[in-house]
Amino acid sequence: MNETDQKVRLVSGPLQAERLPDGSRRLLRALIVKVRDEEIVVPAGFVSDFRSLPRVIQILIDPARVQLAGVIHDRLYATGQFTRCETDTIWRLTAQSGGGHANSFQAWLGWLLIRLGARFAWDRARKKSRLA
Template sequence: MAFVGSGPVVEEIDAQFWRVVEPLVYQGDSQEFVIPAGFRTDFASVPRALVWLIPRYGAYTRAAILHDYLRTANVVSIADADGIFRRCLQELGVSVPRRWMMWAGVRLASGLRGATVGALATWVLIAVPSVVFLVIPVIVVQVFLVLFWLVELAFWGAARLFTRTAAPPPEPQMKTA
């Protein structure tokens, strides 16, 4: 129950997506999962307002890539993919609160599909305190993100007004002989 090798080798595709360059292998209890070279990932899909708490990549990057692969390839059920993700987070040493909040987030994103009554109760026990804990910081971060966007917009507008554009090149002259 661990990743085989030192870690993923990835290359950036664009501002949001990355490509796995070498196969990434995870050895589970009874199955081995191989994320093939060329697989596209966005690492952890974290809402912008929570990136201050859980960045898109970190100690859990391999778990996020595996989760993306399991969800895309449909090799296990959605609930199992989410459970493997949580187990990988533990194996990678992600702290208990962060691990459980990340698991609650991916379960919510999956619409809690395949959840048993016990899993649903566990999700509620994790999600409710997480929301209570995060609501004020998220509101503050969102307010400042909007303010920062307005400042950027103002500077962009000022730059458009006060930046001199280069004079157009002169029109070609026709020679008369």
């Protein structure tokens, strides 16, 4: 077990979701992940695109290897439970953990691209949560 695996632990079991007509997916059961000492709960019914990266980067990072990270990242962007920096770091740690995970290069590259390009998504989510 590597250091990252010790920081991220899937508590609820694997992702279970149904594909929606627009290509996004809805969780069929809650997803619970423990990252360091924080428990993150993504409720059943949450809709995600299962990725946080642009499609063009799929050449370098297999989207199947970062699905769990994408769902958690989408949820944390929606809730604002952590800061943007913390949320993006959680994406990287989750992408590197578990079976079939991204390698270190892929996880760090994905993290860098998220840090550079996701400000608009974060701001939009914060504005949406203030209006709700």
